[in-house]
Amino acid sequence: MTVEPRPPPSEEDVRALGAWLVEQTLRDAAIDRLLEGFCERLNAIGAPLMRGHMAFGWLHPMFGSMSITWTAASGLTRDRHLRNVETPGWLASAPKALLESGEPRRRYRLDAGEGTNQFEQLRTLADAGATDYYLMLAAFQDTASAQAKRDGLIASWTSDAPGGFTDAEIAVIERLFPRLALGVKAAVREETALSVVSAYLGAGAGRRVLDGAIQLGQGERIAAALWYSDLRGSTRLADEIAPDAFLAHLNRYFACTAGAVLDHGGEVLRFVGDAVLAIFPTEGPGGAERAVRLAAAAARDARTRAEQANAEAPADAPKIAFGLGLHLGEVLFGNIGVPERVEFSVIGAAANEVARLESLTKELGRDVLASDAFRAQAPASSAGAWTSLGPQHFRGVKRPQTVWALD
Numbered sequence: 001m002t003v004e005p006r007p008p009p010s011e012e013d014v015r016a017l018g019a020w021l022v023e024q025t026l027r028d029a030a031i032d033r034l035l036e037g038f039c040e041r042l043n044a045i046g047a048p049l050m051r052g053h054m055a056f057g058w059l060h061p062m063f064g065s066m067s068i069t070w071t072a073a074s075g076l077t078r079d080r081h082l083r084n085v086e087t088p089g090w091l092a093s094a095p096k097a098l099l100e101s102g103e104p105r106r107r108y109r110l111d112a113g114e115g116t117n118q119f120e121q122l123r124t125l126a127d128a129g130a131t132d133y134y135l136m137l138a139a140f141q142d143t144a145s146a147q148a149k150r151d152g153l154i155a156s157w158t159s160d161a162p163g164g165f166t167d168a169e170i171a172v173i174e175r176l177f178p179r180l181a182l183g184v185k186a187a188v189r190e191e192t193a194l195s196v197v198s199a200y201l202g203a204g205a206g207r208r209v210l211d212g213a214i215q216l217g218q219g220e221r222i223a224a225a226l227w228y229s230d231l232r233g234s235t236r237l238a239d240e241i242a243p244d245a246f247l248a249h250l251n252r253y254f255a256c257t258a259g260a261v262l263d264h265g266g267e268v269l270r271f272v273g274d275a276v277l278a279i280f281p282t283e284g285p286g287g288a289e290r291a292v293r294l295a296a297a298a299a300r301d302a303r304t305r306a307e308q309a310n311a312e313a314p315a316d317a318p319k320i321a322f323g324l325g326l327h328l329g330e331v332l333f334g335n336i337g338v339p340e341r342v343e344f345s346v347i348g349a350a351a352n353e354v355a356r357l358e359s360l361t362k363e364l365g366r367d368v369l370a371s372d373a374f375r376a377q378a379p380a381s382s383a384g385a386w387t388s389l390g391p392q393h394f395r396g397v398k399r400p401q402t403v404w405a406l407d
Contacts, residue, residue: 006046008168013045018179025183028190032068032076034183039070047169050130051158056188057151094119095154098135108133109164125158132164138181153181222333224279225291225374226354229257231274232321250274253320256305264298269346279346288328292377295326299368299406323361326370327354328377356394364389368406375404
């Protein structure tokens with residue numbers, strides 16, 4: 001079959017696409033927008049794409065890499081890949097083979113059957129009408145270090161045009177790829193910074209730090225539902241069981257409590273030893289009522305998670321038990337410490353009171369206690385879920401306060 005020649009992309013169009021990539025990089029464009037815009041513009045200037053794909057390393061406690069795929073038919077999809085987990089699909093893929101080869105480029109002419117017997121993904125693409133598949137690699141540091149740390153970008157470009165890519169179209173992709181890779185590197189570094197500070201400081205505190213809130217004493221007053229939970233029997237357990245077993249127990253407890261906070265829209269600020277300090281800000285729709293509702297839902301969820309974890313644990317494993325205080329008030333959210341070592345946290349009377357409230361759970365024999373201020377904002381439909389324990393004295397607080405137990 002005779003393939004009609006396609007005119008190559010014009011020099012003016014190629015330069016304009018290169019300028020667009022630079023502009024997007026300077027404006028901190030998201031990686032998704034970079035790939036989508038690049039693919040759509042390549043199509044527009046006459047380099048026919050049916051699919052563009054990028055994968056890159058990711059510095060995250062759970063995820064080791066991320067991939068983004070654009071198709072002309074369905075747009076963008078994004079996938080995160082668990083750290084230290086290599087799926088059979090990845091192990092038997094063309095990108096994996098490229099990495100192992102040490103080559104920077106590989107091309108498979110799918111209309112001639114190249115690679116379709118070796119790689120299932122290429123066979124699937126060919127069955128969908130793809131005619132050409134071009135793989136490219138860009139390392140973000142020296143090649144050996146980049147491969148060891150997965151610090152780079154691997155991209156593939158797929159065409160369904162008769163005859164595949166022309167030499168001129170490959171040359172355009174080669175010419176523009178370094179600019180795309182530079183934009184991806186900048187965006188990965190930006191998103192990695194936010195991911196890391198969010199993992200260590202919490203999402204809200206992380207954003208504030210990256211926005212420049214790094215000076216000692218710098219902060220703002222916020223109203224929030226406050227959460228303070230503490231693991232029961234931790235001192236005894238630390239003496240009785242092996243350190244690795246205690247660490248595993250501690251992380252199971254955090255999965256029940258901090259995990260419930262995060263899943264219900266709260267923000268974990270600190271792990272104070274085996275305690276969890278978290279907030280549910282009142283700003284936004286619903287105000288204090290919404291913050292209290294979410295915090296109470298998280299408390300019930302934490303109970304359920306602990307019960308399930310205890311039921312699934314081996315018979316000789318320590319049981320998860322915790323005390324939880326819930327309060328509503330205003331705190332100062334900002335930097336404390338010394339100029340050389342600051343920490344983003346909340347301070348103020350309300351923060352002290354929620355910790356004192358948690359300590360009362362031991363004395364009163366209840367696992368979840370709430371202040372009167374917190375209970376007053378609870379939805380009317382939840383009235384039967386709370387039992388008044390009457391006025392109680394908080395250590396360090398002059399006036400007694402009414403305390404409520406979550407049934």
